Amino acid sequence: MSSNDFISIVVTGAAGQIGYSLVFNIIRGDMFGTEQKVRVVLMDIEPMLEGLKGLKMEIEDSCYPLVQEIVITSDPKTAFTNVDYAVLVGGMPRKEGMQRVDLLRANAAIFKVQGKALNDYAKKTVKVLVVANPANTNALIALLNAPNIPPENFSCLTRLDHNRAKAQIAMKANVNVKDVHNIIVWGNHSLTIYPDTRCGYINLPTGKATIANVIKNEAWLQGDFVSTVQVRGAAVISARKLSSAASAAKAITDHMHDWALGTPEGEYVSMGVHSDGSYGVPVGVIFSYPVTIKNGVYSIVQGLPIDQYTREKIDLTTKELVEEKESATKILAEM
Numbered sequence: 001m002s003s004n005d006f007i008s009i010v011v012t013g014a015a016g017q018i019g020y021s022l023v024f025n026i027i028r029g030d031m032f033g034t035e036q037k038v039r040v041v042l043m044d045i046e047p048m049l050e051g052l053k054g055l056k057m058e059i060e061d062s063c064y065p066l067v068q069e070i071v072i073t074s075d076p077k078t079a080f081t082n083v084d085y086a087v088l089v090g091g092m093p094r095k096e097g098m099q100r101v102d103l104l105r106a107n108a109a110i111f112k113v114q115g116k117a118l119n120d121y122a123k124k125t126v127k128v129l130v131v132a133n134p135a136n137t138n139a140l141i142a143l144l145n146a147p148n149i150p151p152e153n154f155s156c157l158t159r160l161d162h163n164r165a166k167a168q169i170a171m172k173a174n175v176n177v178k179d180v181h182n183i184i185v186w187g188n189h190s191l192t193i194y195p196d197t198r199c200g201y202i203n204l205p206t207g208k209a210t211i212a213n214v215i216k217n218e219a220w221l222q223g224d225f226v227s228t229v230q231v232r233g234a235a236v237i238s239a240r241k242l243s244s245a246a247s248a249a250k251a252i253t254d255h256m257h258d259w260a261l262g263t264p265e266g267e268y269v270s271m272g273v274h275s276d277g278s279y280g281v282p283v284g285v286i287f288s289y290p291v292t293i294k295n296g297v298y299s300i301v302q303g304l305p306i307d308q309y310t311r312e313k314i315d316l317t318t319k320e321l322v323e324e325k326e327s328a329t330k331i332l333a334e335m
C-alpha cells in the first residue's frame, strides 16, 4: 500500500463542512483500518489556512494514535507530493442563479490545476476520489490533466447515492441496513442517477430474498423510491440550509475503505469510474457502475440483465454525462 509504514492522504477543501467530519473518520481508522498509520494533508485555499490551523489543533487534542503527521497547506505541490490517496472535496459551490455550465467552468479551472499537480507530484499509483460537484465531470477533468496516472485510478463519489438507496430499502422493508445487499446506482451524481434494486437481495431470518419479493410494491420501487434517492441531496439542503456533510464523509470513507481493502465476496458497491464501454455507455465518461474490488483494483460487474426501463434510465443519465463532457472539453480548450 505504501512504501513506508504509513499511508499519505490529501483532503482538499479540508476547511469545509465535509472536511470537518471526514478527517476524523480517517484518523480514527474507519477508512484504512484501525492498525494503519496515516499522514494527512489538509489543503484549502489561502484564506482558509487559519481555519485549518484550528482543525489541526483539534486533531492533536483528540489524541488519535494513528496520526503520523498532519500537514496544512494551500500549495498544490506541497499538498500532492508523494500521496497514496487524494480526496478532492474542495470546489466552487453553486451560487444562486448560476447555470450548470457556469459551475463547470469555475470548477474546470480548479480540477485542471489539481489534475496536473497529481500528475507531477503524486505517486503514479495514487487513487483519486472526486467529491466536489459536478463530481463525475470534475473527475474527468482531473483525469484528462494527469496523463501519467492510469485512468482507472480516478473515481467520483456516488456511494452517497448508493447508501441513500440502501437506507430507503431498509426502512421500507423494516430490516437493518446491514441486511440489504447489491443495490446499484448507475450514472451521474445528479438528478438523473438511477438507483436499481433488481439484483439486490435482503437477508431475512428465513434466508435470502430478492428486494422485489420483500417489498412487493413494484410501483414504489420504480417510482417514489427512485425519485426520493434522486432528490435526496436537494431535500437535505432544503431542510438543513446546508448540503449533506456527515453522510457525505461517511460515504467517502466507505468508498476509500472498499477501494483500499476490498469488497466482501459477492458484494457490489457503486463507484463513479472511467467507462470502458460496459452496458453501452461510451468509453471515457466517469460513470457510476456496480463494482467489486480486490487487492486495490475494481472490476465493473458484467452480465447483469438490463430491461427496457433500466435501459431508458441508463441512457438518460449517459446523455447528461456526454453533454457535460462536451461542455468540459470546450471549456478546457478555451483555457
Ligand SMILES: NC(=O)c1ccc[n+]([C@@H]2O[C@H](COP(=O)([O-])OP(=O)(O)OC[C@H]3O[C@@H](n4cnc5c(N)ncnc54)[C@H](O)[C@@H]3O)[C@@H](O)[C@H]2O)c1
Pocket (backbone or CB within 6 Å): 012, 013, 014, 015, 016, 017, 018, 019, 043, 044, 045, 048, 089, 090, 091, 092, 093, 110, 130, 131, 132, 133, 135, 157, 158, 160, 161, 189, 243, 244, 245, 248
Ligand atoms: N458527490 C457527492 O455525493 C457530494 C455530496 C455532498 C457534497 N458534495 C460536494 O462536495 C463539495 C464540498 O462540500 P462542502 O459541504 O464541504 O462545501 P464547503 O463549502 O463547506 O467546503 C468547500 C471547501 O472547499 C474549499 N475550496 C474552494 N476552492 C478550493 C481549491 N481550489 N482548492 C482547495 N480547496 C478549495 C473552500 O475554501 C471550502 O473550505 C461541494 O462541491 C458539494 O456540492 C458532493
Ligand SMILES: O=C(O)C[C@H](O)C(=O)O
Pocket (backbone or CB within 6 Å): 133, 160, 232, 233, 234, 236, 243, 244
Ligand atoms: O452539494 C450538493 O449539491 C448536494 C450533494 O451533491 C448531495 O448529493 O448531497
